[in-house]
Amino acid sequence: MKPTLIIVSGFSCTGKTALAKKIGKYYSLPVIGRDDFQESLYDSLGYSDREWSKKLGAASYDLLYLFTEKLLATGNSIIVESNFKSETDTEKLKQLKDTYQCYLLQIHCYVEIPLALKRFKQRAESGERHPGHVDHLIYEEMELNLKQGGYEILDICDRTFKLDTTHFKHINYEAIFKMLQDYL
Numbered sequence: 001m002k003p004t005l006i007i008v009s010g011f012s013c014t015g016k017t018a019l020a021k022k023i024g025k026y027y028s029l030p031v032i033g034r035d036d037f038q039e040s041l042y043d044s045l046g047y048s049d050r051e052w053s054k055k056l057g058a059a060s061y062d063l064l065y066l067f068t069e070k071l072l073a074t075g076n077s078i079i080v081e082s083n084f085k086s087e088t089d090t091e092k093l094k095q096l097k098d099t100y101q102c103y104l105l106q107i108h109c110y111v112e113i114p115l116a117l118k119r120f121k122q123r124a125e126s127g128e129r130h131p132g133h134v135d136h137l138i139y140e141e142m143e144l145n146l147k148q149g150g151y152e153i154l155d156i157c158d159r160t161f162k163l164d165t166t167h168f169k170h171i172n173y174e175a176i177f178k179m180l181q182d183y184l
Contacts, residue, residue: 003072003102004183007093008081010109011151012142013119015165019109019176020081026177027184030071034082035130037063042132050141053134065092072100077184086152094156103183106157107176109165113146159183 006029008020017033024031038060047053064082071078084093097104111119120142124135135142145151153160161179165171 003075003100004077004105004180005068005072005093005096005100005102006077006079006105006107006180006183007084007154007157008079008107008109009084009151009154010165011083011111011116011146013116013123014109014111015168015171016081016083016109018168019107019163019165019171020079022173023107023176023180024079026173027077027180029077029079029184031079031081032064032067032071033080034060034064035133037067039130039132042130047130047132047134050134050137053132056132065096069096069100072096072102077102083151084154086154090154090156093154097156103159104157105180105183106154106160107163108153108160109163111164111166113143115166116146117143 006023008016010016017035020031020033023029038056041056041059045056061082064080068078068080093104096102117139120135121139123129124139129135153162161176163171163176
């Protein structure tokens, strides 16, 4: 069976990481999250301001694609989670799909803008997020990013599942696992 690349997409604070980890655990699949790379870079190289955070953020995307390609090249199915942007990520993901002849599935997490911003602020103020992200400095930037869009569903996937994550406790994980079953 050909490998499957599951991308968990959506804007910040829509539950992508938690969902990806649950799917990974259920199917015993590796989960690659961009924040893991970015935070490792902060720990290795340090952190300071928003410009440095953006620079390491760009490098973390490069690492995400490098690791994704290495795993697909071995024929393994994987889960990749990030806030993919259609303008920058569509072609990269399409190239992976074509090169490795894998299924490309997308689970797109979404909530209304006010809730996403509320969650973003709560996360930034919780003290649990790596300080290198400098989230406490970018509330207005995040609001503008949300309103400008670009984090929509990518149109290159074999199958896309749109998931409203307004209420995490109402997510039917069993239904998600069942939807993915035919590809894994």
